[in-house]
Amino acid sequence: MFTKAQKEQQVKEIQEKLGKSCMIILTEYQGMKVGSLNGLRRKLKKEANSEYKVYKNTLIKRALEEGNPILQDENNLKGPNGIVFSYEDPAATAKVLYEIAKDDKLLKIKLGVMDNKILDADELETLSKLPSRTELLGMVAATMQAPISGMVNVCAGVIRGFINCVNEVKKQKEQA
Numbered sequence: 001m002f003t004k005a006q007k008e009q010q011v012k013e014i015q016e017k018l019g020k021s022c023m024i025i026l027t028e029y030q031g032m033k034v035g036s037l038n039g040l041r042r043k044l045k046k047e048a049n050s051e052y053k054v055y056k057n058t059l060i061k062r063a064l065e066e067g068n069p070i071l072q073d074e075n076n077l078k079g080p081n082g083i084v085f086s087y088e089d090p091a092a093t094a095k096v097l098y099e100i101a102k103d104d105k106l107l108k109i110k111l112g113v114m115d116n117k118i119l120d121a122d123e124l125e126t127l128s129k130l131p132s133r134t135e136l137l138g139m140v141a142a143t144m145q146a147p148i149s150g151m152v153n154v155c156a157g158v159i160r161g162f163i164n165c166v167n168e169v170k171k172q173k174e175q176a
Contacts, residue, residue, distance in 0.1 A: 007059060014055060014063035023090040023114040025097060025124065027082045031106040040100050044084060048092040051085045069118040076111060090114055094128035
């Protein structure tokens with residue numbers, strides 16, 4: 001049993017994590033083994049800079065601010081819930097979570113909250129199929145580089161054409 005001070009500390013901890021995260025995902029983990037949960041935590045931390053925590057539902061309710069979309073439906077905080085705090089890349093977090101949920105059927109993804117809007121499990125799955133932030137940055141860089149590469153090729157083509165012309169003139173003068 002937690003003391004009142006310990007409960008208040010956990011509420012503050014949840015609020016701090018909520019403040020730092022760009023998205024949270026609420027999951028149900030009933031029946032999962034401790035080893036599986038620890039593997040989930042490690043993979044989320046390593047691959048998506050995210051954190052998986054388990055708190056009492058009453059403490060979660062206290063930590064959430066009035067008007068938080070999770071509180072709109074009482075059923076959202078029923079049963080044993082775990083929260084994924086995504087600190088950087090929501091798509092990478094969703095991708096890792098869905099990979100694990102595919103292998104471990106006991107992990108159920110309930111909902112997510114991003115920009116104070118609820119994302120249901122289908123929307124989170126769609127998010128998980130998006131490219132990661134790093135991949136998107138690579139695509140942007142390639143798109144920005146394409147016109148420059150095209151211009152270099154055009155300029156090089158003009159120079160190549162000029163050199164070929166000079167070489168042909170040289171050959172004709174040598175033959176004459």
